[in-house]
């Protein structure tokens with residue numbers, strides 16, 4: 061401390077007692093505190109005022125405060141103790157650069173450097189953590205700008221999949237949306253630093269889940285729902301046109317923009333780490349459960365329509381403040397869908413879907429004349445299993461979550477959602493109109509039949525989006541058939557580019573690097589004459605589409621004429637390609653990759669960088685490196701946006717699944733081919749038709765509203781437990797524990813939660829500060845006035861006097877003004893016992909995870925390790941000279957874990973982009 065003090069100019073003179081430069085406070089030294097606008101205050105654009113706590117405000121800029129008091133005061137940043145942002149911060153891997161989770165250990169003011177452009181990214185803060193690694197807020201001095209940098213875990217599978225994200229985003233940004241008009245996050249740069257792939261994105265703000273949470277799980281005003289819906293549809297339309305399926309659309313992956321003068325607010329879609337090309341859908345275990353489409357649950361072929369389902373769920377959640385289908389399990393999810401929508405998946409889907417027998421029983425008769433199965437009554441020949449039947453078939457009780465919506469259908473849920481108290485009569489009529497419009501809108505989105513589900517373009521013309529008066533059910537005009545996807549998307553590819561090239565993607569913008577990679581001595585060309593040994597080669601008939609392209613993990617083409625590129629050093633690990641065939645054909649989504657090896661001999665590729673013997677049908681998730689607990693020191697500050705959400709959907713790369721129940725990745729996709737005809741318009745076509753937000757004549761006449769909605773869907777044909785109690789007689793205990801488990805405290809995943817907690821424990825000022833904090837959150841008010849047709853926010857602003865000082869009470873002030881009674885609307889926030897702690901409340905469960913799994917993504921070391929261990933990673937070949945573990949603490953036998961003497965960044969990895977791309981952020 062002494063040493064530190066004497067180094068501080070200004071302080072030095074004080075400490076020494078020297079009178080040479082006597083210090084005295086200057087008059088100008090004191091001036092009104094003007095906090096730097098950043099972080100939580102950014103949301104002011106939306107009228108969301110979240111003041112920084114007093115303690116923070118008094119101390120955050122203390123050096124500056126001292127400097128104002130005494131201009132001679134000089135405190136160099138280097139004197140600051142290292143402040144780690146990554147936890148654990150002990151460097152045990154990668155020569156001490158990485159922690160035990162293969163995360164690069166970040167500290168404030170450490171730099172990430174693009175060795176090619178020498179651009180430095182000065183780490184300032186942690187923005188979030190996800191499956192792939194960490195996202196840090198970084199300062200780029202030369203551009204005088206903050207960006208978000210995603211630092212991918214130092215593991216090959218993560219690395220490779222992250223390259224897919226790079227490639228997809230670059231394709232979307234550059235080829236489809238060069239002018240940044242489609243609400244998709246911009247990617248600026250990517251490079252490797254200390255063996256970590258770093259991806260620089262534009263800096264965005266809070267995600268929509270956080271926004272809803274800030275609003276205490278009350279829904280947002282219809283004007284905002286409408287506005288965000290329109291913007292998200294812009295993005296979805298772009299993706300459909302690019303034939304890209306996001307595969308993980310959820311409120312957490314839609315972020316507010318940070319622009320200071322944006323009016324109205326803007327959102328953007330992020331996280332393309334799960335995305336894939338529409339004609340190369342390989343993985344069956346995709347989408348976060350609440351937002352998972354029925355076709356994915358059922359194991360039916362899927363298209364961009366699954367994103368529209370997720371979109372429908374998001375729109376409903378924005379309005380309700382709670383997920384529409386918060387299924388605790390897939391059984392529960394389907395049950396909720398059927399109950400709320402009042403239908404069930406169409407027979408043609410059930411007939412073909414792989415998992416139908418898991419959820420439905422066959423009750424129809426077989427028409428022997430034409431061989432088809434039809435019900436004589438014209439009703440469905442499938443009936444949903446009851447809970448008991450499911451248990452009988454699966455030998456386990458289905459997890460059933462809490463009922464939030466009081467057994468209402470979609471219409472009832474929306475219609476009976478509480479109104480704000482102060483809604484005037486004229487506004488009430490308008491609100492009702494909007495609600496009817498919303499109901500109709502949602503019906504077209506959460507439509508069981510993927511063929512009938514509206515496309516982004518169709519949905520964008522719905523009156524709910526366009527703002528036109530809703531008079532009758534909307535019937536979209538049919539879309540113009542588009543040219544096949546593969547002709548629509550131009551992709552860069554290179555035979556040595558590995559599986560992301562095979563996926564029709566190119567993360568590498570500079571061709572030189574690709575060549576360098578191809579020719580690089582670190583890659584070995586391995587004659588590969590026995591494709592059948594690696595049974596995935598060309599075996600996946602579902603998307604060979606006549607071109608001889610293969611399917612699974614980086615493998616495609618002619619079994620007998622293939623070279624496999626093996627890189628002992630490259631994070632790309634294993635690249636293979638088929639000679640003389642177009643390199644298109646593999647899903648980029650390694651996380652959901654299901655190995656399809658119907659005629660293999662038990663060997664497959666390991667993304668760990670080697671050929672590894674694996675059992676048939678092994679999911680790539682099963683050779684994902686052990687995914688250890690995400691033990692961020694302060695997850696409350698920068699933990700996953702909502703670990704719970706990330707938990708239940710099964711990303712094989714660690715997008716945690718609940719051990720024991722969600723690890724059931726579907727294997728053997730086995731879909732025989734015949735992808736449905738994908739319709740698409742050309743970019744010019746749909747862009748021209750897309751409604752202009754600012755146009756007063758938004759698509760007038762472009763949509764029609766026939767008097768009768770022709771849904772073509774008969775009523776529900778089956779029901780879960782029809783005529784029987786929903787719960788198994790023995791399930792009372794189970795249900796209770798399930799409810800408890802699935803209703804964790806939102807604080808467990810709320811990054812701001814610990815702030816409030818901190819305030820509570822903070823001496824005598826606690827209640828004042830807490831009150832200040834709470835009363836400064838004024839979301840509802842903020843969202844009200846911008847659009848005229850909806851009126852104000854749905855909720856009154858909470859009054860100070862009513863604000864409790866106890867943290868646990870805060871969120872449950874949600875409906876003090878609600879007019880509906882709890883018995884009418886079983887909303888968790890309306891429960892009269894709202895003053896009890898969250899954990900016993902109907903606190904919204906994100907994806908049904910237990911709190912403890914939140915930050916571990918539901919994967920314990922043991923569980924992951926068990927999966928990992930069965931994959932024997934081959935000993936690296938000759939030029940992998942730096943064998944052995946990278947560090948004493950490492951037990952990673954994969955070459956990835958070794959540092960070696962290779963210049964990965966320079967030789968192997970795709971280079972960062974040129975200046976023109978980056979120029980966008982200047």
Ligand SMILES: Nc1ncnc2c1ncn2[C@@H]1O[C@H](COP(=O)(O)OP(=O)(O)OP(=O)(O)O)[C@@H](O)[C@H]1O
Nearest residue numbers: 187188189190191192195208261262263264331701
């Ligand atoms: N451009 C950005 N600006 C600001 N914050 C961001 C940005 N991108 C990501 N984040 C933050 O980082 C978190 C993790 O990002 P992202 O979802 O891309 O990572 P991931 O590892 O793919 O996560 P997941 O586990 O959901 O797949 C986000 O929830 C968000 O809070």
